[in-house]
Amino acid sequence: MEHTFTETSIIGEIVTKFPKASDLFKSYRIDFCCSGNRPLIEAIEENQLSAEEVLSNLNNLYKETSALQESSIQWEEASYQELIDYIINKHHQYLSEELPQLSPYVTKVFRVHGSSQPHLGVIHKLFNELRVELEQHLIKEETEDFPLILDIEKNPTEEKYAKLQEVINNLENEHSHAGDILKTLREITDDYTPPEGACGTYRLVYSRLEALESDMFEHIHLENNVLFPRAAASM
Known part of the structure; x- marks a missing residue:
């Protein structure tokens, strides 16, 4: 077959x-x-x-x-505006809400259990590193990088194309670093498996970190493998 x-x-x-x-x-x-x-x-x-x-x-x-519609948007045919709006409204909005909401729970679990479980200190450090980087990353994408892509679609110039290639390279490097942090978090949490007898907050943190990873993977995929290659191919 x-x-x-x-x-x-x-x-x-x-x-x-x-x-x-x-x-x-x-x-x-x-x-x-x-x-x-x-x-x-x-x-x-x-x-x-x-x-x-x-x-x-x-x-x-x-x-x-195969008979089911996996997405309301056909990614290979969607306009740049549709792709960018979807990324901002679904993935950027999720991170803008989830990162500050999850932060105090990560801190609380570290404060309560960190003395006996040192890996929680690593989780706390990595999460806050990821949070700062992502918050700055989202702002830059929405205020500089995505507008550049939309501008090139309407008014292409050699100068803008050169800038776009630099932007894509930088964004992909930032995505790669975020992906490395997520992989490390998964490893040190034993695939987000809470220890036996873990309290509700402990379990909540692991569950929400795993959900964050899932959303980030879909988010990065749409940018690295759909939006950026299409924008680069138009150069």
Whole structure:
């Protein structure tokens, strides 16, 4: 039987065509956002997975859900304005609300349990590093970088294209660093598994950090693998 996706399929392109693949990739710890521009087989071998199993599960999932509409927006056809509005209204808005709301809970768990569980100090440090970087990142995207993309769409010039390439490189580097922090958080929390007998706040922090990771992966994917390549291709 001919498969829709193969070992040579590009990870980011798979998720663009089939967004639900992101759930499967997350279960295998396959990075589809910051490292989404490489063939699937590279991630399979890097994580020491069975290529047959991953491809079988991926293609079966695609077959089972192919009749369903995965998104109200067809990413490959959406305008820059539609993509940017979606990113801001869904992902930027989520981070703008969640980061300050989650922060006091991360601090509380560290204060109460940190003396006996030193890894909570690392979580506290990494979360606050991520928060500061993301808050600055979102402001810059909304006030400088996204307007540049929209301006180029209407009034392209060589000077603007040169600036855009620099912007994309910087944003992708920032995304990569955020992705590294998220990976470290997952590792030191044992896949966000609270210790036995953990209090409600402890469990809440782990649950919300995992939800933050999920949203960030989708967010970075849309920018790195959809918006930026399309903008760059127009240069």
